[in-house]
Amino acid sequence: MTSGVLRGVRVVELAEVWAGPMGCTLLADLGAEVVKLETFPRASMTRPPVADARVGAGDGPPYERVNVHHHANRNKRTIAVDVRAAAGAEVLRRLVARADLVVESFSGGTMERLGFGWQAIHAIQPRASLISLASWGQDGPYRGYRMFGSGLDAMVGHHLVRGHPGAPLAETQPAVHSDAAVPLTVVFAAATALTLREESGAGVWIDLAQVEDLAWQLPAILGEWTANGRLPARAAGGDPDVVPHGYYRAAGEDEWLCVAAEDDAQWAALASAMGRPELAEDGHPWAAVVGRLRERAACSSHVGC
């Protein structure tokens, strides 16, 4: 499952919540030595100073009992330093001086304000790469905006394509696409940076805007909009090219089936399983996919209870 392929690679992490920390945990899983520089005295968002709904049962201070923090920070070491103080900044400078990768998830411009923008990082350690995970990247009209997973999902369009037509838009906390996608891209970015360094001997700055990591998840939607100026309707559990395709109430209490008949053979098998083989026989309008698409609602209504 994992290996020591990154053994000997030193990573300095300045990241909170999930995407950045989980990305660095994956690097640690692969053998990298990750030092997480934790904010201090300001508490990390996943280290609440007083108990709230996220804090689990048990002994110890509340900031040690949040499951999200523990899941996203295994296999690391941690140092708690106030980098806004001059003496703390010197600690960070020494960490960077021995680093191969620096991963940060501040909003665009924050590292520069702290005195650790790319030029400074490169001056301290020319072989080190900087991976920046600002939600909106390092330039553009939204540079500096702070945004987390559910907001990114909404801005990219995930909320617009989920759910039933006409239903209110809804976020899907705590399942967030950006938090699922970005950690894996951090690993890809790290591999890219280290490979480029093999060739040039120098580190690189990778501006990994989280919003861009999400946008390519919706190619059909983006293509339909940019090419045709159309925003596809929300499909609920449906598929524009497959009928039936959806979630259907089953006989039990709150029990559901997900059913999809992707071609005529599958439709014939489904019709037979439903005890209605005639629905797929030659001559029936639903025997071929064109007919099922044409009569989507009627065909779909024959599935389920």
Add this chain to the structure above:
Amino acid sequence: MAAGDGGAGGGWEARPAPALGADTRAILEELGYASAEQIALARAGVAL
């Protein structure tokens, strides 16, 4: 596979997330801070 062998295709070492500041002193030591300097950083509220 033995946990923690770390070789290619080997096991998976999973150490829990460290407590806040758990490794601060050790890392400061690696960075060249003498014991007195570490204490001074802590007393100044710069390090935990």
